[in-house]
Amino acid sequence: MGIAARVRAFRVRAAKSQAEMAQRLELNEAWYADLERHDDELASTLTIFKAMEMASILGVTLAELLDEPAALADERIALIDLPDRILAHASRKRISVAQLEEQIGWELQDFVDAPVSSAAGLPIRFFQALAAALGINWLALVPDQEAT
Numbered sequence: 553m554g555i556a557a558r559v560r561a562f563r564v565r566a567a568k569s570q571a572e573m574a575q576r577l578e579l580n581e582a583w584y585a586d587l588e589r590h591d592d593e594l595a596s597t598l599t600i601f602k603a604m605e606m607a608s609i610l611g612v613t614l615a616e617l618l619d620e621p622a623a624l625a626d627e628r629i630a631l632i633d634l635p636d637r638i639l640a641h642a643s644r645k646r647i648s649v650a651q652l653e654e655q656i657g658w659e660l661q662d663f664v665d666a667p668v669s670s671a672a673g674l675p676i677r678f679f680q681a682l683a684a685a686l687g688i689n690w691l692a693l694v695p696d697q698e699a700t
Contacts, residue, residue, distance in 0.1 A: 554591040558619060562610040563588070576609055577602060594618070595676040600694055603676055615691055623692035631671050631693065634682075635664040641686050656681040
């Protein structure tokens with residue numbers, strides 16, 4: 553089952569309408585409907601925080617919503633610590649941040665300068681690409697839902 557079908561199935565199980573989900577997530581109804589139609593829509597358009605909010609409304613974790621293995625507690629990496637990981641990775645690989653940007657297809661400098669505020673506007677796809685380059689589970693970057 554793809555992500556779009558999972559979103560729909562969890563919404564139906566939670567007895568929510570598309571309109572209600574859109575309103576609670578502060579999305580327009582067409583955008584929400586796209587989340588249930590296109591498998592890549594959630595990761596391409598929602599931030600980690602908005603996706604966590606969706607999962608919470610549906611009564612599941614983000615890992616369950618996306619059907620991905622959850623990160624273990626000891627694997628978690630705080631967003632504030634991620635810039636140091638990025639710089640250390642670039643140093644180990646003997647590449648510049650600009651070269652790492654080319655590898656992952658995303659600009660990193662704003663994130664390195666202000667990770668928490670930048671994360672608020674970046675889609676999940678950014679974190680998936682960055683985590684893949686760093687060799688970590690991207691869900692390790694998701695704040696603990698138990699603590700939110």
